[in-house]
Amino acid sequence: MNLALVFDLLLALMLLWSAWRALAAPNATRAVVMFIVFGLFLTLAWGRLDAPDIALAEAAIGAGLTGALLLDAVRTLGESAGADAGGARSPWRWPVLAFSPLLAVILVVAVLEAPQQLVDLPAVVERNMGLSGVTHPVTAVLLNFRGYDTLLEVAVLLAALFGLLALAQGAASAATRESFLLHTLARLATPPMIVVAGYLLWAGAHQPGGAFQAAAVLAAAAVLLHLAGLLPAWVAPGRLLRLGLAGGLLVFLAVAILPLAHAPLLTYPPAWAGALILLVETALTVSLGLVLAGLFLFLSGRSLRDEETR
Amino acid sequence: MPDSAREFFSAVFLVIGAFFYLAGTVGLLRFPDVYTRLHALTKADNLGLGFLVLGLAVQAESLAAALKLLLIWPLTLAASATVGYLIARRARALGISPWLRPEDR
């Protein structure tokens, strides 16, 4: 019996089961806890799929950000917000439940019958690696071959944060004094988190890692400091914070536009590519770290209950 | 250390680690209340992962790789101690009373 296949099958079943429980659990806390478990299984699945870059991002975001965001939302939205249980009242319930298995069968057949790719992308990437300025293929795709995707994606992240800022209302709660133990842990864990973020940023050029994973770890450090009462929630961004939030996108844009005089957008001269990628990644790490931290820190504590108590 | 000895120690430590994971899981399933289950959980964190990391560090190719592995352990220790304390404190604040032996009730 092939042990790896057994492992994969069990993991796939656990993915489906935890997703199912996250949807069907009778109250919000349970649903969120199951969703955190789902994220863990997903991290393992990325590991099995030879995608350590994604596993790193999933681990950092799932454990550091999504969990805290959703658990905070459980408190502020209230346990029973919007008749959370099961959703038995939707008029679409039966049609959707009847149609879903059919759709699943169609999609499964489509996946099984999917034609081979016309272009052998891994080979194309492999051939062009010499021009990319880095030796890790995922980083080469992310910041060189498909750089414009990443550029726009950074803009999308910033737009999401702006949207969130426009919606946030009510006073953010002040940081509460948490227990001495959590305090100490946050103080002890933050320096290694920053070191690990720096390591991931540096490693991205030749092995899995890079700006996104490093930024997620930095944001997680901010979340931990806030939970420990060492970092107050953000109310409105001051000038320095605004510069920090937008800086990564601005640096990326500048690097993208500069070669326009004699080449298309985002074509780095191969000799400079490595240095330019490191520059962009460093700026992105700081900026995205602030953006991702902002997603939690601007939201934290602005709640229904604050409205009620006023 | 010769390779065969390294493999032997590695295997022994890995199996001990797996045993403590099993112990943690059994405790989580069989213990009567939150407080005792916390105790079971931290066995998996402290000893299970500890021995597992040790077992892998023995067979690591370089000192740096072994040190990276060994760094994971104290991080998990600190996290599990803190979270264990926070959950126990919260449980008390919510008025969950600890389980007592029938004769002590």
Added chain:
Amino acid sequence: MTGLELPLALFLMLNLIAALFRVARGPTAADRMLAALLFGTTGVGMLLLLAYAGGHPSLVDVALVLALLAAIAGAAFAGRAWTKESDDA
């Protein structure tokens, strides 16, 4: 590589599946969270085993990140989410 890594990873996976029983049973929200935390530690262990079982060596980095952030969900749970109402139903 001792050849034990993959079988042990599978063993830990079976352990997790047993622990799911606690997630399903509760009774308090904390019991579910404890199981989730056990999943975290076991996940770290499995990633390390997979890394040494011939998988990608940087899975060790993933395990390191997971271990580094292990306290966050638990702290958010104890500090924010767990209230009397979480244990109903």
Added chain:
Amino acid sequence: MSTGLLYALAGVLLFVMGMAGAIIMAGALRKILAFNIMGSGAFLVLVGLAQRDGIPDPVPQAMVLTGIVVAVASTALALALARRLAADGDEER
């Protein structure tokens, strides 16, 4: 069956499950969870299908990597919307 194909099939089922949940579920928080599950399913299909021959493909991996970061940003935005909706609903009452 290759590892890639196995997870692509799991991804299909997660996608359908998430989609059904996003339509049926009543609570905002559940809808957000359902959307996330749907997205994770799509990510698994994207990477798994490209790697069904067992060769890692960096192109979908890079896309999914950024996709995960965008997913958490949209989750946060959705949670902010849900809070605003809940707060406004309270004022009207």
